[in-house]
Amino acid sequence: MSIKQHLAIRHAKYILLLSLSIGFVSSLIQVYLDLSDERGRQISEIEKVIDFHSEAAATAVYNLDEEVAQNVSNSLVSDRRFYKASIIDDFGDTLALSVRSEPEVHVWFVQYFYEKLNIPDHFIVPLTLNKSPDMRGKVDVWVDVGFVVEGFARRAITTAFTGLLSTSVLTLVLLVVLYRGLSKPIADISRWVETFSARNHIQNDPYDRDDELGHLIQCFKDAWRERDEAEAQMHKLAYFDPLTQLPNRRSLVEILTREIDKHTVSKTFGAVMYFDIDRFKTINDSLGHSIGDLLLCEIGQRASEVIPKHAVCSRFGGDEFVILLPEMGDGRESCSLMAKTVAASLLKRLAEPMNIEGNVLHCTVSIGIAIFPQKGGDCLDIIRRADTALYRVKASGKNNYQFYDHEMQRVATQRLSIEEGLHVALANEELELWFQPQIDSLGCTVGAEALIRWRHPVKGLIYPNDFLSVAEESGQMSAIGLWVIEEACRLLRHWQVEGLPEQFQRVSINVSPSQFVDGSFVQDVVEILKKHEISGSMLELEITENMLVSSFDIASKKMALLKEYGITFAIDDFGTGYSSLKYLSHLPLDVLKIDRSFVSNLLKGSDDASIVEVIIATGQKLNMRVIAEGVSSAAEKQCLEQLGCHFFQGFLFSRPLRAELFYKDLCEDRYIECSES
């Protein structure tokens, strides 16, 4: 900063200019006022001096005493204001005359003030002699006006000069005071701010007085502290998960990136473990988000306890966690062994029951593991591989760990493609409902199972096994499930209008567990029924055994509500799940569907036949209809009939057909195998 920019200098300039201006104006005013005063004063003083001598002059004149008169006139001119004096007697004769030197020529400002003051240069004072008005002498005095004025002029100049000098001195003093009292402390404070800004911590105070600057410093310090706290908070928010206090995705990515470089240089290996909580959504939806959050915190804490001290456990989002295990070995094998150990410990620890707000939860996790560094792979690649391995675990039954390999990548890529395609499938009307008839012993079509197909614009027809799991995992199942119900009801209504055979009673629709436990499922179904003016009795919902077991309370309540609308319920794939007979008796079930695995190649007297027989007896006892799925031969049908099953579904009667084809066959009351188109 140049010296001109200093506050003190700038202020001093202003003060100087202002002081000089004010001083100049006030001096002018003062001089102007003094002029009139000075004129009066000078004239008064001159008259006083003359008056002082008047008595002596009058006495001298009366006595015609020349000597005394001369003394008086000499006395007058001894006053430098007068350069000539004479005393005239009453006879008109000069009694005395005294002359000093002629007035000298004065400098220009004296001449100027001489003109301005306008003091007479000649005074004539009458003398009254012996108190007689008839005898009058006079005193003549000539004034050296220049001398008189000079004093005033010099005083005016001196006043102006001293004013200027005092102003300058004052300005200088103010400059010093301002510099020392203001500019320097402010400069010190600026340097102080720069210093602690660079060093990132507060230095010793540059100013310790209790005034505005001291207050300013305190404000800086407070603001800096707040900034520090805000930065710390921001850092925490930016790099840590607010719920679990674990490092977040961003933090983990940065750490992993650094570790990859370090491991590349040191030629050591580490591992990334990507895990999530199995069925977390179910837990979250059923017990509430607050329980779900506490569960996540518990998971995070347990995971942090299990992993090595130098490892990093982070929460990636939702119920997903990523653990970074650095320095796990000099070779891939040793690293893999260490990672397996950690993964096993993690599985074990996280499987232990958790008491969350009085709820005892049994959780499992699925872990995908990827080793690093990998050739050509960066941080995100490694995380993606671990994620891919995770999905393999999920697909394989969960509650396990899996190392990434290349095949997984292919599957993961394909899965991603399906997931992305599903997002637009509904909007693009790529989904279709096919129907497989359900036949009674008399060969009548009493119902049909609605089956979803995806007519992909590139891949062609995709079956539910290839995309429903992806839909379930990607959270699209509810939308797809609702569409199935909506489409089924629409078609039913259309068929009703067109005409349905009397024996055709219902359409059966598969409902996924996630769809069923959805909070709005009942309301959605009821609205669809009303919208399409379909009786609930024409709708049958197929649910799995395992869903009943895992969500018994919710299932029973929803089933009861839907039952009020006449909707019937069938247990799909009965015999393959974990349902208990007690659950069966307490639920409003209408149909047991024997899983195809028991029907395939069914022979009388076989173990499967025994199971089928038990299932049929159970159904009968519980007043449920029993339908056998996957009937593909007449022998199977015959055996089933012998065992007491009178309702069938399978290729023997018909493959699943497109809706219009199904309806056509339904109306014609015949079923042939239709080729897939």
Added chain:
Amino acid sequence: MKNFAIAVQWVLICFCSSISFAGTPSLVTFYIVDYPPYLIESDKHGATSGMDVDIVRAAFREMNISATVKVMPWKRIIKSMKKGLIAGTISCSKRKDRIEYMLFSDPISQINQAAISATDKHIGNVSQVSDLAKYKVVGVEGWGVLNNLKKNGVPFHTTKNIENGITSILYRDVDVFFNGSETTKYQSKLMGVRDQLTFTPFVDSTATDLHLCISKPFTNSKELVTVFDQGLSRLKANGVYSSIRSRYLN
């Protein structure tokens, strides 16, 4: 016979007076300085008086003219007389330089110069003015009598007034106070030291006459002089003149 002569004188005087009265004012003012006993600017009554003043008043009174006497500084008197602004003054001596602007009356009185000394000092035989050369002499500053000292080569000092002169011979180291004896006697009487002084006349000093001096340029100045002289004669004839003098000089 004697009575007849007196009567004739009265008639003549009256006749002359009547002639002289034509054009003369009935009131006239003269100005004096303080020169006792001749001229006293303020007596015990606060009025001007003095031997010569009384004589002048009396003389003009004889001629039915009222003469007022006022005080004025000497130089002013002279200048005024020169200008004809005042009638004149009293008790001034006749000098050549005054003839130009003054008319002089008959003598009213005289000044007799004397060497005044303290009686106890016993100054030596002094008979001539020049004898004073061996003594320390003072005279009143500015007075004409000092010319006599100068003329006779007698060194002298000056003093402010008669009183100071008397004091200087009594109490200072002054031997002789050169002044008129009449004025000095009068002042010493006032001072109460008359008996301490010795007055030594000079054989070579003649008395100086004192006149009524009229300003020549003053209106009817000549008539005034004539009238006064007539009046003065009457006073001398009827004895008033002597009585006035004895009142002041004894």
